[in-house]
Amino acid sequence: MILHALLLGAAFAARAKMLVVLENDRMKEQYSSVLNQLNGKFETHYKLADDADLHLVKYGKNIYQNAVIMAPSTEQFGGDVTTKTFVEFTQNGGNLMVFASSNIGDAIRELGAEFGIEYDETGTKVMSHMNYDYERDQLQHDHSRFSLKASDSFLGGSEPIVGPPGYASLLIDNAVAMKIDKKNTLAFPIVKCNSYCYSWFPNEPISEYPMAVGRDISLLAGIQLRNNARIVFASSLSMFSNKLIRQKFVTYWDNNKNEHARYQNSVSKLAMHVFAWGSNNSGTFRISGFQHKLLDKENSRNDFYYINEEIEVVAFVEEYVDDNWEPTSLTFPQLWLDFHRLDPFIRIPFANEGGGKFRATFKVPDTYGVFNFIIWQTKLGHTYIEHKQQITVRPLRHDMYERFIASAYPYYFSSFSMMLGVTLMSFAILYHRDVSPAKKNN
Amino acid sequence: MTKSTTKTVTKAAPKESTNAASEFGQIVSKFFDDYQKSTPVKLKAIDAYLGYTFFTGVIQFVYCCLVGTFPFNAFLSGFISCVTSFVLGVSLRLQLNPENKDQFQWSDERAFGDFLFAHFVLHLVVMNFIG
Numbered sequence: 065m066i067l068h069a070l071l072l073g074a075a076f077a078a079r080a081k082m083l084v085v086l087e088n089d090r091m092k093e094q095y096s097s098v099l100n101q102l103n104g105k106f107e108t109h110y111k112l113a114d115d116a117d118l119h120l121v122k123y124g125k126n127i128y129q130n131a132v133i134m135a136p137s138t139e140q141f142g143g144d145v146t147t148k149t150f151v152e153f154t155q156n157g158g159n160l161m162v163f164a165s166s167n168i169g170d171a172i173r174e175l176g177a178e179f180g181i182e183y184d185e186t187g188t189k190v191m192s193h194m195n196y197d198y199e200r201d202q203l204q205h206d207h208s209r210f211s212l213k214a215s216d217s218f219l220g221g222s223e224p225i226v227g228p229p230g231y232a233s234l235l236i237d238n239a240v241a242m243k244i245d246k247k248n249t250l251a252f253p254i255v256k257c258n259s260y261c262y263s264w265f266p267n268e269p270i271s272e273y274p275m276a277v278g279r280d281i282s283l284l285a286g287i288q289l290r291n292n293a294r295i296v297f298a299s300s301l302s303m304f305s306n307k308l309i310r311q312k313f314v315t316y317w318d319n320n321k322n323e324h325a326r327y328q329n330s331v332s333k334l335a336m337h338v339f340a341w342g343s344n345n346s347g348t349f350r351i352s353g354f355q356h357k358l359l360d361k362e363n364s365r366n367d368f369y370y371i372n373e374e375i376e377v378v379a380f381v382e383e384y385v386d387d388n389w390e391p392t393s394l395t396f397p398q399l400w401l402d403f404h405r406l407d408p409f410i411r412i413p414f415a416n417e418g419g420g421k422f423r424a425t426f427k428v429p430d431t432y433g434v435f436n437f438i439i440w441q442t443k444l445g446h447t448y449i450e451h452k453q454q455i456t457v458r459p460l461r462h463d464m465y466e467r468f469i470a471s472a473y474p475y476y477f478s479s480f481s482m483m484l485g486v487t488l489m490s491f492a493i494l495y496h497r498d499v500s501p502a503k504k505n506n
Numbered sequence: 507m508t509k510s511t512t513k514t515v516t517k518a519a520p521k522e523s524t525n526a527a528s529e530f531g532q533i534v535s536k537f538f539d540d541y542q543k544s545t546p547v548k549l550k551a552i553d554a555y556l557g558y559t560f561f562t563g564v565i566q567f568v569y570c571c572l573v574g575t576f577p578f579n580a581f582l583s584g585f586i587s588c589v590t591s592f593v594l595g596v597s598l599r600l601q602l603n604p605e606n607k608d609q610f611q612w613s614d615e616r617a618f619g620d621f622l623f624a625h626f627v628l629h630l631v632v633m634n635f636i637g
Contacts (some may be wrong), residue, residue, distance in 0.1 A: 472637075473579040474569050475584030478562050479632050482587045486625050489555040489595075493548050493602075493618070 078153060078386065080129040082106035082343065083120065088241065095134065097306045098335050100375040104171050105345065113171075118143030120150065125157045126267035130343045136172055136240075136301050147174045154293045161342045163301040166208070166238045179287055180248030180299045184241040184263045184275045190283070190299065194260040195316040206266030209237040211314035212258060212283070212325045221420050222445030224347025225254055225286060227337035232328035235314050236283060241276040252444065254296075254338065255284035271338070283339065292447045296342040304335055341445065344384060349392065351439060351451045352420070353380035359425060368456040369428050370464070377401055379414060379422045379439050381449070391420025396415040399449070402438040403429070414439075432459040552599045556592055563588030583636040590628050594621055 071338060082102060086092065092110065101385075102108055109128070111118050113135035119127060131153060153475065154160055163173050166189045173183050189208035196207040214231035234255065241263030244251045259278040264270050287295040309332050320323040339347040357366040359374035369375060381396060382389040394416055401424045403410035409429040416424035435457055441449040468476070545553075563585060570581045601610055601617035610617070 272532065304587045388589045469577045469580065470575075471573055471637075472564060472580035475577070475580040476636065478566050479636055480583045481562060482559065482632075483629050485555055485558055486591060489551060490618070492551040496547055496551065498547070 077109045079105075080126070080343065082108045082127040082130040084108055084110050084132045084136050085118070085141075086110060087113055087137060091134060094307075096306050097309050097332070098339070101336065101339065101453060102132070102343075106343065112142070113138040113410070114140070114142040116142050118145050120145055120153045120158070121156065124152075124156075126153055126156045128158065130159045130161070132161045132163075133175075134163050134301060135169075136163055137167045137169040138171040139169045140171055147171070147178050150175055151178055154289055154295060155291070157291050157293050159293055159343055160295040161298070162341070163298045163304070164240050164242070165299075165301045165500070166240050168240050176242070179295060179297070180245035180251050181285055182243040182245060182275070183299075184243075185265075186240075186266050188234065188240060188263050188274075189266050190239040190241050190257060190261050190281055190416060191266060192258070192261045193235075194258075194319075195233075195327070197237075197384075198315045198317050199250075208239070208266055208479050210237070210261075211329070212236050213317060213327065214330065219293070222443075224445035225338060225341045227247050227333060227346075229311065231330040231333065233314060234283075234303070235308055235329045235332060236300055236303055236304045236310060237308055241274070241282055242282045242285055242297060243276045243280060243284055243300045248287070250289060250355075251285055251287040253282040253284070254286045255282065255334070257281040257283055284334075285336075286341070290448065292348075294342050296338060296343065303331055309335065313431050345386075347445045347450055348384040348447050349396075349441075350364070350382055350384075350389065350447070351449060352382045352389070352440065354378070354437070354451055354453060356437060356453075356455070368458055369461055370458050371428055371430050371432050372503055373428045374425060376423065376425045377414075377437060380420050381422060381452075382420055392416075394418050396420075397441075397443060399439060399441050401426075402440065403435055404433045404438050405431070405433050408438070409435070428457055432457045546604065548602060549599055552595055552602070556595045556599070558590045559588050559595060563592065577637065579635055579637050583632045586635075587628065589634045591625070594624050594628070597621070 082103065084099065099108070104128075113133075118141060120131060121127065128446045131150075152161060162172060162175055164176070164183060166187065168183055168186050176183050186197065189191065189206065191207045192210040192212075193207055194210070195213070196210040200209050201207065205401075213232040236257075244253060256279050261281050262270075262277045263281060281299075282297075283299045285297045287297075289295070298304075309329075311329055313326040314329055315324055315326045315330045317323075321394070337346065354377075355366070356366050356375055356377045358369065359376045379401075381392045381399065383392045383396075396416055399414040399416075401410070401412050401414055401469050402408040403426065410426050412424050412426055414424045417423055433456075435455050437451075437453045437455060439449065439451045566581070566584050567586060570585070575581060598617060598621045600606055602614055
């Protein structure tokens with residue numbers, strides 16, 4: 065298991081390859097702010113969505129480690145890429161980031177459906193009549209560009225995904241509503257809309273209940289598959305465009321104060337952190353070492369244990385930071401240790417000693433058998449950490465018990481008294497002399 | 507024996523419930539009287555030993571029920587020691603009883619010898635099993 069983790073590390077050693085699929089060539093400049101961030105960290109390859117030479121998986125292996133699909137209106141991908149290709153890509157451990165927008169195409173819609181993300185119809189937009197961008201409203205009255213206050217929305221609640229707190233607000237523009245299927249337990253919202261949002265065709269009267277309303281609308285959704293592949297679905301591509309990401313403030317009409325007010329736009333911070341998470345640059349951990357031994361210093365043994373012995377377990381956890389595996393910091397949250405034999409007999413948290421070292425001590429339960437040490441952590445935004453190691457727990461040897469058991473003294477006493485009794489009785493029988501008949505008659 | 511018959515005749519008149527109770531009492535006291543008079547001293551010694559063995563066994567069993575079976579081997583060996591001593595004592599009493607003399611072809615000494623041998627084996631096993 066550690067070998068597997070180290071091999072994973074080897075895969076990370078060189079700069080990871082990333083495929084960026086664009087709709088048209090102009091997007092390279094329009095989204096340069098975000099793309100330059102990626103260019104710096106990865107070996108990026110740019111392709112158009114309908115490029116005949118588009119490949120993700122070749123001979124069953126991923127060509128790239130990460131794929132960013134910035135082509136929302138694609139009806140069909142070029143080359144040999146279909147929805148199944150994307151699924152195979154993620155099954156092989158590749159990370160995916162998919163952007164949609166109001167003019168979403170069938171290919172992206174199907175891709176979302178494959179992972180439990182439902183998109184609203186093409187042409188619909190997420191609109192909010194609270195905090196809509198006042199300046200743009202002068203040109204287009206559809207209120208599809210609005211600011212989402214960070215305290216109103218739900219930022220996934222996880223530091224590896226969205227970074228430290230300190231978001232002012234997010235400028236959302238031209239987003240299509242996303243709904244996460246409840247059956248997909250691995251998917252979670254990173255940014256949810258506030259209660260004032262709804263999704264419908266702009267500038268048209270609403271004739272039926274929209275697909276998603278209020279807090280049901282996810283604007284950014286994340287999935288971490290069981291093989292630790294990460295997928296990010298974004299409902300708006302244009303909010304990451306140079307024009308909007310560089311817009312520092314969003315002006316809106318404050319109804320309570322009856323005046324203009326403005327929020328600061330923190331989308332650049334969101335982009336930085338979410339892209340880092342989505343490409344395994346944040347919240348990626350592995351167990352790099354594991355040892356266990358008897359706590360007794362004189363005769364330390366670790367190939368098997370007896371029941372009721374004190375054991376010490378030490379684990380080392382590393383984090384993937386800037387192309388290197390480094391020991392985790394003191395802020396690494398709970399790492400659990402299970403002592404497991406069909407059921408966890410012991411489940412205790414490790415104590416973080418700093419430098420990526422985690423220590424736990426416990427007493428082996430009063431049950432013998434074949435146990436597994438399981439070190440695990442399933443925290444939102446972290447890779448699933450699990451490491452198992454088997455150990456035997458033997459019952460006490462016959463000479464490891466106390467020589468005379470206190471609660472058995474009555475039995476000891478009674479056995480000896482039986483022997484004494486039979487001796488006395490046999491003496492009584494053997495040496496008893498009947499009184500002579502002559503004496504009796506008198 | 508005429509004394510007892512006159513006793514029963516005069517008592518025919520009163521109620522039946524007191525009759526039954528006092529009859530039972532009479533039977534028990536008669537039993538004890540006969541026992542005192544007619545059993546040889548040897549057999550009484552064995553009976554005393556049997557009583558002792560029985561109560562030791564009962565006490566052990568009650569103790570085990572209260573405390574639990576933790577050193578089960580110790581409980582078994584102690585209890586079996588009592589039970590087997592009781593059984594061997596009963597068989598010795600049977601063989602030594604003059605009233606049963608025609609049932610056994612061997613002498614009293616042979617019976618006693620068997621008794622001792624069996625006890626030797628019993629205590630050997632008990633000492634090994636008690637841990």
